[in-house]
Amino acid sequence: MGIGIKVSLPGNDTDSGDVNLAYSSEWPVLRVIKNGELKVLGETSTTIPHPLKFTPMILTWGPNGGFLNMPRQNIFVDSNNIYWTHPGTNTDTDDTSIMVFDVDIETAFNANEVNVSTSSSAASTSNVGIRFTKEGKDTSSHDLRDYILHSSTRTPLLHAVIPGSGNGSYTHDLPYSPIFLVFAQTDVGGISGKPYVLLNNFAGVTTDGKTITIVGQQTGYKTSIVILKDPFYIDSNITDVTV
Amino acid sequence: MSSNLLITQGSKTLLDNTYPTWKCDVRPNPKHFGLVRVKINRLTAFTTNKTIFSMDHNYSYTPSYIVAWNYPRGTATSGSTRQTFGIGILSVTSPVSYEYDYQMDSKSFRIVVSGGLLDITDDYAEFRYLIFAEDFPLKASSSNFFA
Numbered sequence: 600m601g602i603g604i605k606v607s608l609p610g611n612d613t614d615s616g617d618v619n620l621a622y623s624s625e626w627p628v629l630r631v632i633k634n635g636e637l638k639v640l641g642e643t644s645t646t647i648p649h650p651l652k653f654t655p656m657i658l659t660w661g662p663n664g665g666f667l668n669m670p671r672q673n674i675f676v677d678s679n680n681i682y683w684t685h686p687g688t689n690t691d692t693d694d695t696s697i698m699v700f701d702v703d704i705e706t707a708f709n710a711n712e713v714n715v716s717t718s719s720s721a722a723s724t725s726n727v728g729i730r731f732t733k734e735g736k737d738t739s740s741h742d743l744r745d746y747i748l749h750s751s752t753r754t755p756l757l758h759a760v761i762p763g764s765g766n767g768s769y770t771h772d773l774p775y776s777p778i779f780l781v782f783a784q785t786d787v788g789g790i791s792g793k794p795y796v797l798l799n800n801f802a803g804v805t806t807d808g809k810t811i812t813i814v815g816q817q818t819g820y821k822t823s824i825v826i827l828k829d830p831f832y833i834d835s836n837i838t839d840v841t842v
Numbered sequence: 843m844s845s846n847l848l849i850t851q852g853s854k855t856l857l858d859n860t861y862p863t864w865k866c867d868v869r870p871n872p873k874h875f876g877l878v879r880v881k882i883n884r885l886t887a888f889t890t891n892k893t894i895f896s897m898d899h900n901y902s903y904t905p906s907y908i909v910a911w912n913y914p915r916g917t918a919t920s921g922s923t924r925q926t927f928g929i930g931i932l933s934v935t936s937p938v939s940y941e942y943d944y945q946m947d948s949k950s951f952r953i954v955v956s957g958g959l960l961d962i963t964d965d966y967a968e969f970r971y972l973i974f975a976e977d978f979p980l981k982a983s984s985s986n987f988f989a
Contacts, residue, residue, distance in 0.1 A: 635980025
């Protein structure tokens with residue numbers, strides 16, 4: 600193993616596994632390049648140039664009657680632009696929320712190692728811990744938005760990026776069923792080239808929890824599976840609802 | 843005077859304090875993360891959305907979040923819509939067309955069922971949710987979103 604940084608949670612050693620770490624440089628955290636609301640009232644489509652020089656992972660929310668819901672199916676991305684389209688002129692006064700991450704979905708990535716059987720519910724709630732603030736902010740702040748790393752929080756980590764083409768499948772090495780996203784190139788009227796859309800909302804992805812399979816994708820159209828390393832045990836806070 | 847932090851590994855940036863990261867606070871109660879297991883024995887046809895899960899997040903603003911679903915829970919892998927746990931809205935097209943949707947505002951997070959034009963019976967689903975401190979401070983048009 601190379602040189603890196605590990606910050607353990609209170610009472611744990613840094614070699615006691617991912618489950619007990621507040622931070623490990625084995626995995627990039629999900630840097631948010633841009634998070635904002637896009638004003639699209641009265642528009643039918645718009646193009647947002649981005650300066651990243653790669654095709655970023657994006658997530659989008661809302662609007663839906665004043666609420667943020669997710670994800671939007673009418674937003675696309677490529678290495679130059681983010682595209683927003685609408686069936687007819689948009690009359691919704693609420694804005695579309697977009698989060699752009701520092702993850703190139705066309706470049707393969709695999710985390711260096713998997714060191715525990717599952718993810719963690721452990722967290723620091725004591726006064727001992729580590730805090731890195733954003734530029735210009737102070738560690739006395741109680742606003743978590745001022746921090747890039749705070750040991751009373753957990754963040755999904757990037758586990759793998761698997762670029763592909765057409766239909767295909769990928770079997771991950773995590774010992775639990777992770778949260779994942781699938782992006783796929785598609786044809787969009789009025790947009791040249793083939794931007795990516797988040798495929799999860801369409802019947803184009805199936806999984807048994809271990810193998811993620813992309814179906815119905817055209818030959819030669821690129822795809823990308825992004826797998827996030829969970830920050831919590833899946834069963835650490837279960838609510839049962841019976842209707 | 844502010845100080846900058848930048849940790850890289852080769853060409854990969856690991857930590858950079860000029861950008862925010864997604865952070866889920868582990869301290870609040872109710873928790874900002876969890877798994878909601880839904881069993882619908884019978885939900886008669888309805889025209890307004892049915893809220894099946896709601897929790898206050900106690901932020902003073904509308905935070906970002908993700909929800910990933912597992913459907914149908916507890917059965918063999920089958921069906922073109924099955925995911926465990928892909929992010930997104932869960933649209934159930936057969937046998938009854940309805941949808942599990944998620945709502946977030948400045949007060950609470952909710953999981954709702956919409957579109958139940960016929961009775962829904964014997965349905966199982968799981969939803970993993972993570973609520974993050976990060977919101978959407980930028981208000982911009984397409985021309986200045988990345989300015």
